Amino acid sequence: MLATPAGAAATTDNFTPLSAEVLHAPEPVRGGDGREHLAYELVIANDSVFPPHAVTVRKVIVKAAGKVVQTVAGKQLGELMEPFGMATKKTTTIQPGGTAKVLMDVTYPAGAKLPRKLEHELVVFPDSPGSVELSRFPAAPTTVGQHQAMVVAPPLRGPGWVVVNGCCGENTVHRHSLLAINGALHAGERYAIDFIQMTPEGRLTDGPEDILGSYPSYGDEVLSSTAGKVVGVENSLPDGPIEPELAPPHAGDAGGNHVVVAVGGGIYAFYAHLIPGSVKVAVGQRVKVGEPLGLLGNSGNSNAPHLHFQLMDGPSPLGAEGIPYRFSHFVAEGTLADFPQFFGQGAKAQESGAPRGPRRGQLPLNLQVVDFGQ
Ligand SMILES: [Zn+2]
Missing domain, CATH: 2.70.70.10 (Glucose Permease (Domain IIA))
Incomplete structure (x- = not known):
């Protein structure tokens, strides 16, 4: 049995068809457009098991302190998401057992105070046939570096x-x-x-x-x-x-x-x-x-x-x-x-x-x- 940290509220466990992680916590850099850029990669795996099924990512929503900072969807997501393996073509659908990456670039105006953490929400399709998996769920929290490059x-x-x-x-x-x-x-x-x-x-x-x-x-x-x-x-x-x-x-x-x-x-x-x-x-x-x-x-x-x-x-x-x-x-x-x-x-x-x-x-x-x- 896993212990809950002292004082932490218990959360409800839910099956999710995907898991996601940030490969490397982003560090800010001021770009040639004058904006602060946080460039990082989401690594997503299709862990669906009830039953295993292909999952299409519809949106990657980036949040800081509960507020939406950026949403990657549609054509933009199609450009920035691809399965692992450089020879494969881009797709936002991950087959059962498959993995994909999403190339993220979260930007802020010059000099903006950057969040210390970012979270993500994934919106996916379809729901599991049995509806025991969530089709919208939080994933991949990450810290954010605070020092300029x-x-x-x-x-x-x-x-x-x-x-x-x-x-x-x-x-x-x-x-x-x-x-x-x-x-x-x-x-x-x-x-x-x-x-x-x-x-x-x-x-x-x-x-x-x-x-x-x-x-x-x-x-x-x-x-x-x-x-x-x-x-x-x-x-x-x-x-x-x-x-x-x-x-x-x-x-x-x-x-x-x-x-x-x-x-x-x-x-x-x-x-x-x-x-x-x-x-x-x-x-x-x-x-x-x-x-x-x-x-x-x-x-x-x-x-x-x-x-x-x-x-x-x-x-x-x-x-x-x-x-x-x-x-x-x-x-x-x-x-x-x-x-x-x-x-x-x-x-x-x-x-x-x-x-x-x-x-x-x-x-x-x-x-x-x-x-x-x-
Ligand atoms: Zn080169």
């Missing part, structure tokens, strides 16, 4: 950097990479950015797309965003060809040539896809902010030259939790309106207007274009 320096120089696969509210390859690594689920790439630079004319390349040198940032210096000690280096993997679809990588090779820097306080920075032989630092070496680490390339799991940048809570790029960060400064140049057109066909970038202008202490969001200056 750390500020780091830009890892690159110059204008026209597109924040590809950036945080927070879209189902990008980074956000949906909840991977089983070393026997546990991790979202190491939760806040990762693939920086791809456009040409001064706003195109992907200034020459044939299958030649690495046609990409304006190929060979650019990658700079340390923080001070720290180098704890991981790979420098011998080849630059890959430009290929739209990549074979699944060996986990250890996904980042290609890379540098991992221990920043302190249990935080690590990861710089990936560098040109073979270009890494200038060695394990054990201390680096300063702005120190060149290597040259931007196309090694590892990369289908066009770019810098993959992330912070994480351990030295393993995939077997750690991605943690948020903000850049000390950048100039917001707009937001890319049609990335597939730009990336797939090298069409001139179509930018929507906002946000524009100098920014301090923000994480630029998915498809924002930023100028880091010199």
